Structures are given as structure tokens and as C-alpha cells.
Amino acid sequence: MQQIPHTYQTLYSELAQRSLDASFSTEFNVGGRFVTAEVKGRRYWYLDLPNPDGGKTRTYVGPVDDPEITRRVENFKDLKADIKERRKLVSTLIREAYLPRPERKTGDIVQALAEAGFFRLRGVLVGTVAYQCYPAILGVRLPSTSMVTGDADFAQFHSISTAVDDRMPPVLDTLRKVDPTFREIPHQADGRFTTQYSSRSGYKVEFLTPNTGSADYEGRPTTMPALGGASAQPLRFLDFLIYEPIRAVLLHGAGVPVNVPSPERYAIHKLIVASRRRTDSDGTAKSRKDRMQAATIMEAMIEQRQSEDLADAFMEAYDRGPAWKDAIRKGLSQVDDDARETVLPTLARAIRKLERDPSEFDLEERGGRAETIGPRE
Structure with missing residues (x-):
């Protein structure tokens, strides 16, 4: 396999760092205040933002024991998004290092869900779109024939979706900002729930969660409190895949920070x-x-x-x-x-x-x- 020159691997690392910094600085209002709270024996960061009525809105940020999250909390006021420079880095990595980028709609969908908080809420990008991130992660060029896809899959542990005490905006609204023709696909086992969304062109977005219990649950949708009204399809073996995901950046726009399986x-x-x-x-x-x-x-x-x-x-x-x-x-x-x-x-x-x-x-x-x-x- 052809190695990606070290210079471009360094550029990718810089892009990943700056993209995560930028997403962190734009997701949280500077008028808020970071606080910690303990949930089931583990401490987490939250952002408290004052409301006009005198109350406050609390937003989940991440675990206190995650050094990257805590560093960004501590340096929050100093973080600045530099979209123009990051776009140049993305362009260089695509044109000169020949790293893969997603099809435009795919990139827009992943970016929209990222901005809606999916990855902040410890969701994981899976499937072929995640595979497109591995050349940069591994430092080698991978065959492009394995990277073609017409859908995007997203996964989250049900326990995390329940525990974070936060939620995304409605998923359908988020997807319709990318393509107004997106619609809910009622689940075959129970039409009251939706795990999959489809556009008029046939592009599909699906939400998944591990099934660690009986195989009987595989056909039944699971409610996911954090996913903005979306449910998830339980699948066996998925808990192995999304355990301890790693951070990556999708080469779209100015770089989209995502979580992918190792x-x-x-x-x-x-x-x-x-x-x-x-x-x-x-x-x-x-x-x-x-x-x-x-x-x-x-x-x-x-x-x-x-x-x-x-x-x-x-x-x-x-x-x-x-x-x-x-x-x-x-x-x-x-x-x-x-x-x-x-x-x-x-x-x-x-x-x-x-x-x-x-x-x-x-x-x-x-x-x-x-x-x-x-x-x-």
C-alpha cells in the first residue's frame, strides 16, 4: 500500500485538532458557565446558559476525565474558529495527498448532525462513511472501490442516550435543512417509531444501537432519548464495534470532527x-x-x-x-x-x-x- 507522506499526515493532525477546537467553540455560547455534575459515579461537564426568564438551560459537554474535553473547557474563551484556513487544509489533503472525501450530500448530512450535537452526545459514525476516514488515520491510501455508498449510518449506545440528559433538535428538521425531501420511514415492527429516514432520491440515513440481549429484540425499534425523536435499530455485534471510538475528521467543507470505530x-x-x-x-x-x-x-x-x-x-x-x-x-x-x-x-x-x-x-x-x-x- 502507498504511504501518505508524513507532511500530509501532520496536516491532517492539525486539521483534526483545529476542527475539534472550532466545533467546541461554536457549539457553546460564551455567555454560559461550565459546571460539573456526577452521574452514576462519574463526573461530567455541562454548560449552564441563562434564560431571559431568569432560569437556565443545561447542555451536556462530556466526561471530566476526557483530557481533550477538559482542556477545551479550560481554554474555552481563547478558542477561535478559522474556517477559511481549515478549508485550505481540507483542499490540500484532497488535491495533493489524494485523501478521500465524501459525496457532497453525505458530507452535508454528517456536518448537519455534527452541528446538531450527535457526536458531542457520544454518537458514532459507522459504515462506509466511517471507512473513508481510515486512510488519514492509518497513513496509507486505501482502494476507492470500497468507499462508494448511498447511505449513512449512525450509532449510539442506549445507555449513553439515556444518561447524558441532553438531546439533539428533531432529526427530521436537521435532515431537511440538507434536503427538504427527507421523510420518516415508519418502522415495520411498530409504525410509531422511526429508525430510518429517506430522501426522494433514495438516500437513506439510519440510526443503530447495540442489541446485547435476546435476538428477539433485533426486530424492535429502541427509543433513544438523546436523538431528537429518532429511535434506533438494535443490532447484534454492534457493541463491539462502537466501544471506545476514536476521533477523526471527515474531509468535507472546513473539516467535520466525528467519532468513528477504531x-x-x-x-x-x-x-x-x-x-x-x-x-x-x-x-x-x-x-x-x-x-x-x-x-x-x-x-x-x-x-x-x-x-x-x-x-x-x-x-x-x-x-x-x-x-x-x-x-x-x-x-x-x-x-x-x-x-x-x-x-x-x-x-x-x-x-x-x-x-x-x-x-x-x-x-x-x-x-x-x-x-x-x-x-x-
Whole structure:
């Protein structure tokens, strides 16, 4: 894979920092006052803003133990948005470093939801739009054929949506600022709830949340107090994907700060979902795309000497039980042969470095190579 020159990686880091600074300074009114409050044993920052009637409005900011959030609280009055300069940085990274940018509508939608507070409320961008952020994060160019999409997916833990004690403006209103033809799609299981929105052109926006309970809940929408009237579709395996997301910036406009899954979790999750797609033409195409994205990220992480991070995520998922093991084994077996020959022995070596036995994870080393094996009886 072709490396992104260090100069441009530095520019991206600067853009990410300045974009987050700018979003922070514009999201909160300078007339407010930052306060802390304890919720379930953990302290959080909130902004209290006086109302004309003498009361106040409290807005959730983030955890006190997040150093980036606390630094911005402390330096809030000194933060300034420099949109013109950030636009130049975005343009340079696209034109000279050949980093991917989202299709315009996608970028506008992500930006609108960001400005509405979705990422501040610890939401996570998932799917192919998130994948578009990984070349800059990993420092390598990834195949553009894996980046085409006609929808955008957003996820949040239900526990977080309940605990933050804050909410976005109505999601439909936010989306209609981008495209007035957006409409709610009533959920098939219960038409009173909406997890998906669609424009006249067919562009879809969907909200997801982990299903960590019975599979019976997968078909039922979950109410999400923080999401401005939107509910979310519960999905298995999603809790693994969006646990401890990382910050990134989408190369759109002046840069849109977002939360995305860590690349190692994204790769392992794609292996899992690829093996569980339907076998109709649409499911087969999506499965192929999932496998390509998984293999590409795994190879990139290995090339960037991040194999132990990848192995850590692999072992965590594998240790979760038989359904997880079966899905990962099947996903790996369907990955391109060349990629598998790179990934499997590297995973086995990294697992040994982490003081585990590769055979615990159905990997067997033979003559410097590794292959998947059936589970032990």
C-alpha cells in the first residue's frame, strides 16, 4: 500500500485538532458557565446558559476525565474558529495527498448532525462513511472501490442516550435543512417509531444501537432519548464495534470532527457481518464489500506495525462465544487468498507476543505460515 507522506499526515493532525477546537467553540455560547455534575459515579461537564426568564438551560459537554474535553473547557474563551484556513487544509489533503472525501450530500448530512450535537452526545459514525476516514488515520491510501455508498449510518449506545440528559433538535428538521425531501420511514415492527429516514432520491440515513440481549429484540425499534425523536435499530455485534471510538475528521467543507470505530474493531466487525449477510444479490454484494474493507484495514494495520492492536481486538471478539467464533472463522475463510496469507500468520505471531496460544483462536502455525482450523472438541 502507498504511504501518505508524513507532511500530509501532520496536516491532517492539525486539521483534526483545529476542527475539534472550532466545533467546541461554536457549539457553546460564551455567555454560559461550565459546571460539573456526577452521574452514576462519574463526573461530567455541562454548560449552564441563562434564560431571559431568569432560569437556565443545561447542555451536556462530556466526561471530566476526557483530557481533550477538559482542556477545551479550560481554554474555552481563547478558542477561535478559522474556517477559511481549515478549508485550505481540507483542499490540500484532497488535491495533493489524494485523501478521500465524501459525496457532497453525505458530507452535508454528517456536518448537519455534527452541528446538531450527535457526536458531542457520544454518537458514532459507522459504515462506509466511517471507512473513508481510515486512510488519514492509518497513513496509507486505501482502494476507492470500497468507499462508494448511498447511505449513512449512525450509532449510539442506549445507555449513553439515556444518561447524558441532553438531546439533539428533531432529526427530521436537521435532515431537511440538507434536503427538504427527507421523510420518516415508519418502522415495520411498530409504525410509531422511526429508525430510518429517506430522501426522494433514495438516500437513506439510519440510526443503530447495540442489541446485547435476546435476538428477539433485533426486530424492535429502541427509543433513544438523546436523538431528537429518532429511535434506533438494535443490532447484534454492534457493541463491539462502537466501544471506545476514536476521533477523526471527515474531509468535507472546513473539516467535520466525528467519532468513528477504531480501525481494528471496524475490521473484525466487518468480518463478522460479512459472514452473516443474506445470500440474495444485494446481500452478496454487501458481503463482498465488507470482506474487502476488513482485509484492506487488516493489511494496512500490519504494514503500519499495528498488528498487536489488531490481535487484541481479534481475541476479544473470539472470546465472546461460539456465534462470534463461527462468524469470524467464516469471514476469514472468505477473504482473498493473498490477504489471508498475510493476515493469518501475522495474527498468530501477534497473539504469541500477547502471551496467548494461537490455537486457542483456531489458528495453527505450520512452516512459518498460519491457517484457520476447526474448533477443538
